[in-house]
Amino acid sequence: MNLMTHTDLVIVGGGIFGCAIAYYYSKNNPGKNVMLLERNELNNAATSRAAALMTMVRSKRSYIPLTIETFKVAKEMEKELGESLDFKVVGMMHLAASEGTLKDLEELISIASEYDQEAYYITKEDAQKRVPWLKVDEALKIGFVPNEAYCDPYMLGTFFARCAKLRGAEIRQGVEVIGLIHENGTVKGVKTSHGEIIAETVVDAAGVWAPILAMEMGAGLPMAPVRSQYWITERSDIFPVDSPMVLMPDAQAYARPEGGSLLFGIREKKSLVASPKDVPNDITDFVFSKDEGMNDLLENGEKLARFFPEFYDIGIKYYVAGFSGYTPDSQLVLGAVPGIKGFLVASGCCGAGISVAGGVGLGIAEMASGRSNPFDFSEFGISRFGEINPFEQDWLNRCASARSKKLSG
Template sequence: MNKQFKKADVVIIGGGVFGCAIAYYYTRNNPGQKIIVLDRNELCNAATSHAAALVTKIRAKKSFIPLSLETYQVVAEMEKILGESMDMKFCGVIHLAASEARLAELKELMAIAEEFNQAAHYISPEEAHQMSPWLKTDEALSIGYMPDEAYCDPYLLGTFFSRCAKLQGAEFIQGLEATNLIMEGNDVLGVHTKEGDIIAGTTIVASGAWAPKFAREAGVSLPMAPTRSQYWITEKNAIFPVNSPIVLLPDAQAYARPEGGSLLFGIRERNSLSVSADVIPSDVNDFSFSPDKGVQDLSEVIDRLARFFPKVYDIGMKYYVAGFSGYTPDNNLSMGIAPGVNHLLMATGCVGAGISVSGGVGLAFAELAAGKENPYDFSAFDLQRFGEVDPFSPEWLERCARARSTKVSG
């Protein structure tokens, strides 16, 4: 063991939205306890800041919903603490079904909204087009609308968590890398850094795309793969009102939301890219996600989108954004107590929903780190549900990439 640099009750590897959220809840619920968050770069500078940031509550995967509901509650709580607005955009969500399969899914989604006491009703194609003038609705069999859904600035959400956590006593150390876990038999005792060791009662890995490497050190096969998520932002145009709703187009495997007079949209490419955590540089901004900025990927599937957004061929593309999400073959989160070792928690595998579920994830891991019961049912996210896997193997990476390519929900 090297020289001791610091000691804490909890140390978190990774200062993205999950790490910052955990720090917030832990300091809120355990005053006087010491928590340290490490990030080798800047807080919320990797996957968090690259997210499309749909904070959708109602999903087909009902295990996500309580986590997202908590996100809405905690945003209001943090706004009171800081005396500032996070400027959540409560624009609602349009769900458009244009096939019998998607129609059945929409009916189920509307029933789920009712089950969770969330506002939802059907609207006409004309109403949907009035809300989103770019949207072509003549193929719609049914359109659902959930008025209370929102999107946000993901960096702002992450920094709200970190600022409130600091006010409550959390320590954030930026520019310092956790190089390795400190292991003693099956016990994780903290992390090594170039400044010395940080000894902690509980270590939480919330390092996103790099999480499989830390898990490997502890002998844990983490069932997720760093998988590219990408989206485009158009030029500004009058057909994209700033207050228009989020639009989910499962028949096109696409989503869209307003972005300051432009349209931000994403669509599942035919061949998603999953890579080994071993090849990702320490600064994700140095990774080449697409040499042509997604042009080839978009060209292969643009016809699907054009069914509902015909002007996509004419509107210029101003920005291309890409980052990593932790995907799994079943598109469920992968997180919880690390099996076979002590004092290690894995807050990982966001499957593109990290911003939305961040409140619930933060609360869950704060409670687990304090030795309390998880307030949520994480059985669908169990780290051993796929059996023994090699998360660095080409076969596993392909399974996770295929899961993203075939995903139809938001």
């Protein structure tokens, strides 16, 4: 395999972030070259294992413009390729069953209006009709955001890659980046399993492995690989294919339809976490749960059964788990590494990587082009926690705790 030895931009990692950056850079910089390197297959790790809730209206305002961009670019890519991404625009139902979550819901409805997104309250009767499996007796208020969707995450990542290739991006699979080429605080390229590549800019979009590459420059990325897991039930008439997604913060759970079944996830009390150095190159080699999460289900079953009474009776058909890059504040890790030239980072998805991919891709691509970022990445700064060791157990536990305490989807 012959690789270019010089390019304008090298992207390390072929997940949805890397593919989105390649798309926007190739689109907005005609005449410049971009190379994306992936040691396995595109979108085969966290991307393909995501539940892919495309949530625009959320408590973290910083994520909203990024997700709006994802919806926008999805339509543009569908038109360009003449194919459908088949986004399932079924809406998101927010069920508040305590004073604390009621306050959060009221704030969420207010946030929706700030961004001109439709959101309103619905009655218990309406909610029950839309979602037959949901028990709404304890609800104080139920909010509904009709334009929320879910998607096939692998397909969305692949669309980014295909459209990037149409614009001349060079995408290489089976090429491992084994180090950085750098001098006097400036990154000048990458060392790969197929030789060296000199570049004006390198983007570290290596997912949960991103801290390993960044540490070569003495930069501790503030994130850790934390397990995300969900289950898919047997098919049943109580799970209409077009029913809304549901967030149940009082149960720390979410659910969405999955072809006549129900896909749902919960927050376990102690999330599994690993050092980036201990995550195998091929994620399929990692055992996320020997019992396919059954112990975690039993631990949280009582909370979930409050809103999903058939929980104890319905059969579980599939278990899906993967690593997401979590941070203590559940914010992304994006932008330039302070004091280092020619090096950008796009990581720390915190379980929202699919929905924010469009905004992340555009923002990082513009930064790599030397232009101003159209989005505010100030909350995602790499040095916001000060100097940290991303491989230290105390730090790993701190990141895992952020997921365990998470209420939203």
